[in-house]
Each structure stands twice: as structure tokens, then as C-alpha cells.
Amino acid sequence: MNTEILKSIIFNVSLLVLIAQVLARIGFVKKYILHDRHNLKEQVILVILFSCVCIISNYTGYKVNGAYANTRVIGVMASAYIGGPLVGIMTAIIAGTHRLLMDINSFSSIACVTSTIVEGFFAAIYSKKVKKLKYDSTMLFCLTFVAEIIQMFIILLVAKPYELALQLVSSIAIPMVFFNSFGMVFFVSVFKSVFVEHEQMIGEKLKLTFEITERCIPLLRTGLYDEANCSRIGDIILTFFHNQGVLFTDTERILSSNGNLAKLSWNDKKIPEIVKQVLTENTVCVKENAPEGDVLYDVLQKLTAIGAPLTKDGQPFGCMVIFVRSYKISFQSDIEFVNGLSKLFSLQYELSEKDKQKELLQKAEYHSLQSQINPHFIFNALNTISTFCREKPEMARELLIALATYFRKSLQTQNTFVSLNEEMQYVNAYLQIEKARFDDRLEIEIDILGDLECRMPCLILQPIVENAVVHGAMKRRHGIVKIAAKDMGDKVMISVADNGYGIEQEVIDAIMENKIDSSHIGLSNVHRRLLLTYGKNHGLEIQTSSKGTVINIYIPKS
Template sequence: MLIELSQNLFNKLGIIVLAAFMLSKSDFFKHYLLKEKLALRDKLLFSLIFGLVGIIGTYWGVPVNDAIANSRSIGVVVAGLFGGPAIGIGAGLIAGIHRMVIPAGRFTAIACGISTILGGVIAGYFKRYVDAKPNKWLWGFIIAAWIETIQMLVILLISRPFEQALNLVQLIFLPMTFINALGTAAFILLIQQIYEENERAGAVKAQLALSIATNTLPILRNGLNKKSCKTAAKIICDATGVDAVAFTNTEIILAHIGVGDDHHKSGSAIRTSITQKAIDQKQYMIAQDKVSIECENPSCKLKAAIVVPLLMKDNIIGTLKLYKCLENSITSSDIELAKGLGHLFSTQLELSQIFYQKELLNKAELRALQAQIQPHFLFNALNTIVSFCRTDALKARELLMQLSYYLRTSFKTTGEFIPLAQEFKHIESYLSIEQARFSERLEVVLDVEADIECQVPPLILQPIVENALKHGLMATKKGGRLEIHAYKKEETVYVKIKDNGIGMSEEQIQAILKGNDLDSGIGIRNVNNRLKSIYGTSLVIESQPSFGTCITIIFPQGGQIDDQSHSGR
């Protein structure tokens, strides 16, 4: 009898596991299973589904001595371990009350009904414990076996006569405990497989998000505008396979690529209520049907969407939207992809703004530097030329030409790169005027290798040269010697500006680099900051009081800079 009962239960278990397998492959079941947070409606739905699985287990059972040997506990235990107390109790009530009221197996009806409800409660409260374990199916097996044991104890406590209850328990305990535990473990394995598939899909989506972010990085550096958004939306649409992609700011559609572009037009006001909600609440929104999207156009084919906000320092500046044409088609992996893209794009836009502000600051400092250099130099140069007009007209004419070239190159638009040779010609014009001014007090040595090809920012050497003259050499009565050497070594160009003036202490050097020395620090600090941001190099300053100063500037051969990082906005 025991062997025959076990065989019958095992055969029926195969049908239940097959039904569970088919259920696990259903997109409808996967959609609800993978939701981040279950609403009350979802909990009621899952309680009904697993309660029905318990009812099927009852009807699929084997009649034994006015009782039913069955696999009802599978649905109830899985409901509790999957959905927690609410769904476990809900499924237990549905399957348990059903067991109490059906005519078959009246001998154990009340006991089995009570134990079924109790099983849902126990499994529900064990959810958190089991979730933390690596082998959930094994713990499902153990908990299901324990619940079946409790059911047998309830039968012994409630069902009468006791002798009949004891005989029944002795007959059904082992087969029912094993079959229900095994079925529960199998069901949990199927659910785990769904989660693992989703995690793999999420990893693929994460990789896709990074790839998209890499491709859109140089585009979104130009900010959130119609042109950049259109290009970025096309990249996302091609890479993800969604039916439409859109960008908005807080008021209008900046770009819409794909289905619906006949009425979701660039420049028009935001058309969907879900987008406005994402902007107002600063959080992502999901619509799984056309009604939830609330597009004003009745012929719109878009039926599912996720909208993620784009933030800059916690201030919303727009949204990214992914659309599909099938209802209930936004999956958890789609949500993670959209959230990931939104976060990456927000970071890109914030970094572009930081870079833009840094560019503005550098340009402002450079203009301040020009304003500092030009007036006093111009006055001194003109005084020098006036004095030569009376004594040496040809020399005055030559100095005027040098001054003209110097001023023409000084007033050039900042931000452009020029050949290093042109920068040296600018320095030569400056030094020729200063030599005429200081006469025998200033000796200049200019040693530049002929084949150096290097692009540099304008006015990169002028502040160092002027600082060497003004604060190094001319601070002494006798003046001194200024040497400028330029040479290349492998892929690097070195420019050394050396004087034998008063020199500096280490404390003075640090004060200048940090900008604490307002008299002489602005020029050197500006040059140092520009070198760091453009080339990743810094000034090398070697100096000792009374022994002069040597400043080395390092450039890559050919001016190999990061074009993307320094493109104009």
C-alpha cells in the first residue's frame, strides 16, 4: 500500500512540476515575478495563483481512508517563500478553506485546512531567512518537510478517532513529506532560474549602457540641446532595439527618434503626462499601457514607456524616455538599462558643465594676465622707443615693428593652439624691447632646436619670461643673464627658462604655485594650471636664494592633446 501510494503521488507530482515549468516560462508570470515592489493588486493576484496551485494539488491527490494524500502544500509553501507573509497567508487561506469545505476526505478536512493556513504563515515568515541563503531550493525542501511534519501532528491532535488518525499518519507521512518537499524544491529552482536569467540580462544591459555612454560621451559634452540629443537618441535606439527614444528638457521635446515622431516633434511641448510626473517628482516613471502614457494623439502607437530624469547637482534638467509598442513590455532589465543610462548621462552632463566652467575660469585668468602684462609693458616700451627716436631712428623703427608684432599676437583670441616657434617669435619681440630698455643690464641667450614641431597655447611662455626679468634679474642693480633653451627628447619637448637673479626659497615657490603671492604668482599659477588641464604636466621649478631660478616646461612632441577634452562648446 505504501509503495503504491508513493508511486501514485510521484506520478501526479510530475504533472504539477510540468505545470509549474510552463507557468515559469510565461511572460505574464515573469513580469509580475520580477517587479521590484509588489502592489496590493499584485499580492492578491499571486495569492490567487498559488492558492489555485494548492487547490489543484488537493484535487490531484490520492484518496486514502477517508482522507486525501496530496501535494497541496507545494503552492502554499512556495507562495510564502517567494512573496512573504502576505502572499503565504493569502494562498494558505484560499487552499486551506477550500480543503475544509470540499466533501472528499472529511476525516481530516479541518486539520488539513488549519495546517495549510499555518504552513503559509510559517513559509512567509521564513522568506527573509531563506533569501539570505545560497541554496534556496535546499532550504525550501527542508521547510516544506518541516511543515508537512507539523501537518501530521495537527491531524493527530484534531482528527478523531485517534487510532484512525495514527494509522493514516503512519501510512502517508513519508510519501507526502518527500513529495511535497521535492515539489517545493523543484518549484523554487524554476523561480531561481527566472531571477538568474534576469540577472544575466541585466549584466548585458549594463554593458550595453556603458557602450552607449562611451559613444555618446563626446556628443553630450556639448550640453543638452536639440542637435546633441538627436544624435544620442539615434545611438540609443539602434543599440537597444526599443521602438522609440526621446530626450526632453523641462519644457519641450529636444529629440524623438522612432515610432511616434510624426507627432512627438522636436521643439514641441511635452506631450505625455508620465514625462511631466518624472520631472515634477524627480524619479523614474513606468507606463505599461497606452492609457498610462496619456499621449494626446489618439493614433499614437506607443503603449509602454519608462521615463528617467536627468539631473545636474540634484536639479532636474530634462528626461530620457524609452518607448515600446507592446503593452506590459517594459521589463526589469529595461528599467535597469534606462536608470543606468540616466545616471551616466547625468554624470556626463555635470562633468561637461564643470569642464565648461573651468574653461571659462582659465580664459578669465588668461585675460586678467594679459591685462596685467600689456599696460605697463606698453608704457615702458613706448618710453624706450621715444628715447631712441632722438638718438637712433633706425633702432626706434625696429623696436616699433617688434612692438607691433608683439601686440598683434598678444591680442589674438585665447583658446587657439599655435606652433611653439610662433610663441618663441613672440618672446623674441618682447625681449628685444626689454633689452633695448635695460641695455647692458640684460644679457639674453636663446637656444632653440630647429626641428621642434609642437602646438602650444598662446601666452604660455610670456609669464615665465616676464617673471624671470621683473622678479629675478631686475630686482638687482646689476641685472643679469636670461637663458631660454628648447630641445626635444624622444616624444617630449622641454623648454628651460633660466636666470641668475635673486632666486627663491621653497616656501616662495609653493606660495606662487598656490596663488598666495599676488605680486608674482598669477602668471606662473595660470601657466601651471593650463599645463595640468591640457597636457597633464606641471612646471618644474628649481631655485635657491642668490643663485637664480630655472623653470622647466614640458610639452608632448607634436602637441598631442586630448581633442575631445578641449573641444569648444
């Protein structure tokens, strides 16, 4: 073995490792390397960089019998592993072409060009597997070893005369096959360290995510997603994660802004384009610029926005946007941070609302049972039944059955959702007793098609009907209560109307704000349960005047 060839190969491998150390510390190179998918600009830059590495290998190669012992294979194959198949193939073509132009009359030039391009395609084929195995050293060594063996066979097959080709392969085979294989491991390991550092950074961000969530839990448990709460959460995020700003929005407007954004005056607090995209796609989005006229146009001149949806039952109800400096090497760790934080926040909000819904359901059950076992109610019902015992025993029997149904339905609330038909059985039992009690003074009209079906929260309709009877219709000499259901395509509208004297606006406001006293607690609970179950714009719709009140509820079919 020629020791000069050996020294040259070792020197060239060392030189390439040194070049890799320099490249791996350059910001934009690290940024491109960390991207899973490269755009055309990044691919062109990576092709240029690795082509330069290959050209350096060509020039520093050791001349042997009219050919060169070199480390070109390292640059060619590494370009495919790091930049992807297309980068590897283009680098191989450029490196091979340069080798041809260096010494176009050499007997081995065509063989070297051919082998270089073959090595590029060979590396391109295995590039995804190499990435998947996280640049495993054994695999890198074996692939380079095989590629160099292939190169030796190509030289023997293509280079003429055969005697010179055989002499060349005998001289360069061992040093190039073995030391280039080791060189590939060392060269790629330098770039691999960039990935390792990046993964450590992501790990730190995820740890930070849990710390922030832990601090925010008292605020999240309230279930309040308003300006004050969002502002406090933003301050906590900035305390742990020293970014440039935090923005919270609902589906229509900006709720809070912290950090460098706090000084900005928002134009009517309209949501920016990135928020619209996040809410539409229901996924994390990154924006490095904004269209002119957007509320973040000036902000994104220096900063980059990373937005993530806040969801309940898979549907976004708001958006969190975190701003970072645009010149950062990679946003991947920040994206993971924002995505993880938004998911944890969403989970906490969802759990909080589930707890509130459970609590309200329990309260509804409690007040329902309380009203049923009220001695005054029992006295009235039994007194009504007793009057029919002698004169109309069959009617008394029916009323006892209705009363039993009423109590049984009150107790059977383990099912969160019931059909419209099941809910109406409970309502009809109540109305049958009240109709018997008030006789001709109370008129009931029900307009519900038999085939109209939807699922609704249990005990949701009876409190509305009871309010219409007790606080509405029975305030007049002749009271009328109308119950109707209408198919509206994707939802069902259920209306309960009475001809009473109406509800005061102060009472309606108190119901909507959950500040009602015991006289209308049933309506307040129904309103809150509807909001928690179906979301904004699905609470009670109350229309009232001196001629009566109409209460509408909208139940989605799905």
C-alpha cells in the same frame, strides 16, 4: 512503506512541476512573478492560480484510511514565497477550505484544514528571507520538511480517534515529508529560472548601456545639450537598442525625438506629464498612459514610456524618455537600462562642464595676468606713483602697496571660490591705482554692507569693474563708476554701473554667444563662468543706453 502512496506522491510532484513549466511560460504570469511588489489585481490573480494548483493536489491525492496523501503544501508555501505573505495566507485558506468541503465528514478534515493554514502562515513568515536568499534549494527543502513535520503533529493532536490518526501518520509521514520537500525545490526552481533569465537580460542591457555611452562620448564631451546633439544621441541609442523611440527634453521643451516619434508633430514642443514628473521627483518614472490633451496621449495608447532625469550636481537639467512596447512581460530590465544610461550621460555632461569651467578659469587667469604684466599698464601705474614720490610720498607708498596687492591677488587664484569681501579687496586695489591715475576725472561709489556675505568664483568682479572704467566712465570728461550689492533673500545681486556712452548691441550679442574679440574678452569669460557655475539664467545681465551701462550678476547664497 506503502509503495502506492509513494508512487502517488511522486506522480503528483511531477504533475505540479509540469504545471509550473506551463505557468512560467505564460506572459502575464511571468510579469506578475517578476514584480517586487504586487498590486491588488496581481495578488488576486496569483491567489487564484496557486489555489488551483492546491485544488489539483487535493483531487489527485491518494486516499489512505479516510484521509489523503497529497502535495497541497507545495502550492500553499510556494504561493507565499513567490507572491508574498498575503497571497500565501489567502491561498492556504482557500486550499484548506476546499479540502474540508471535499470530505467534510472525514476524521482528519479539521486537522488538514488547520495544518494547511498553519503552513500558509509559516511560509508567509519566511517568504522575505527566501526571496532574499534567492530561493536557496537547501532552505526550501528544510522549510517544507519542518512544515510537513508540523502537519503530522497537528493530525496527531486534532484528528480523532487517536488510533486512526496514528495509523495515518505512520503511513503518510515519510513519503509526504521527504518527497514534498524535494517537490518544493523542483517546483520553485522552475519559477526561479524566470528570475535567472531576467537577471541575464538586465546584465545584457547594462553591457549595452556602456556600449552606447562609448559611442556617444564624442558628442557628450562637447557639453552641448541642444537639438542637434540630442538627435544624434537618439540615433545612436536606436542603433543599439531596438526600441520604439527616444525623446530628449530640457526643463521647458522637447529638444529631439527619434524612431517612431520622429514622424509626430509636437504641439509647441511642450513637455509631457512624464517629463514633469521625472524633473519634479528627480527619479526614473514609468507611464503606460497619459491624460487626454498630453502630447504623448496617442503615443501611449500602444507604447510605454520610461523617463529618467539628466542631472548636474544632483539637479535635473533635462530628461531622456525611451519608449517600449506595452505588451512586454516586464519593464524592469528596460528601467535599469534607461536609469543606467541617464546616469552615465549625466556624468559625462558634468565632467565636460567641469573641464570647460576649468579651461575658462585658466583663460580668465591668463588674461588677468596678461593685462597686469602689460607694459602699458605697468608704465601708467608706475608713472602715476612716481608723480607722487616727491610731493606726496605717503600716497606713493599707499599706491605701491595697492599695486602689490593687485599683483598678489591676481596670482592667488588656487581657490575656486572666494568671499565677497576678498573679491572686493582685489577690486579696491585696482580702483585705488586707477583713481590716483585719473584723479578727479574718476569718481567711485561703493554701496556694499559690511555684513553682506556670499561665496563667488574668484576673479569674477574685477573684469566687470575694469570694463566699466576703461570702456565706460573714462570715455567721458567726468566718469562715474558705482558698485553696489543688494541682499535678495536666497541670492545677492551685485551691480556695476558707469556713465559712459553704453555698449553696442552687437557687442552684447557677441558676449552672450561667446564670440567676442579681445577688447571685451573679460566680460565674455565672466558670463560663461557664471553660466557653468550656477546654470541657466545666471549669466551677465547687461542694461545699456547712451547714458551709461549697468551690469548685474546674481550670486546664490548656498
